[in-house]
Amino acid sequence: MHAYRPRAGTVGSRKDTFFSTGSKDKHFQAKDQDRQSQGTDDHNPVEYENTYKMEPDLKFQESQVRDIIAAVLKENISEKEYNHSTMNRGITLMCSKILERVKQLDMKRYKLISHVLIGENNSTTLQFSSRCLWDVRWDTFTSVTVTSGNIYATGMVFGVYAE
Structure with a gap:
């Protein structure tokens, strides 16, 4: 078994965060927390979406x-x-x-x-x-x-x- 180091910004242990057998809310809460920015405005957090852009619009000049x-x-x-x-x-x-x-x-x-x-x-x-x-x-x-x-x-x- 490999040693486990929790990701920054997650709460709880590996079992609580990712493999929750109890409440699914813990799983989604930790997942949402990871996707929110750590900005100064906690009331309106910014959520980032992946662009999946695999090539640049403009190559290195x-x-x-x-x-x-x-x-x-x-x-x-x-x-x-x-x-x-x-x-x-x-x-x-x-x-x-x-x-x-x-x-x-x-x-x-x-x-x-x-x-x-x-x-x-x-x-x-x-x-x-x-x-x-x-x-x-x-x-x-x-x-x-x-x-x-x-x-x-x-x-x-x-x-x-x-x-």
Whole structure:
């Protein structure tokens, strides 16, 4: 037998909530409680319905996202020499700017992740990877590398479709 951990928002044990042999009201009460939002207005709770939408209305727009990443990186890397202290502060700002501009493309139901890597270009090799569980039909990413002097910057945006 597997260990059981109750779902958040349910009341009682597994037997009381899901396999009630007594009153059916307990079963439906717990089920309704799960479907209601946890908003501040308890008098008029919002109920959400599943859309069962398995594909996006608008696919991830790789070319537009690539242009946004390149523009943000070029705007923010104006220095010709690598300096760790100034680059460290700018990375978070660049990620935020990229994410903000990509969200303006209004690709509904996509979860967006922005990542920026900056380093010194001194004839060394750098490899990095990322792993994610996704659907190859709709989930994707795009990346751009920009160099300025002895600085290189790589910006990536991942778009994961949320069903």
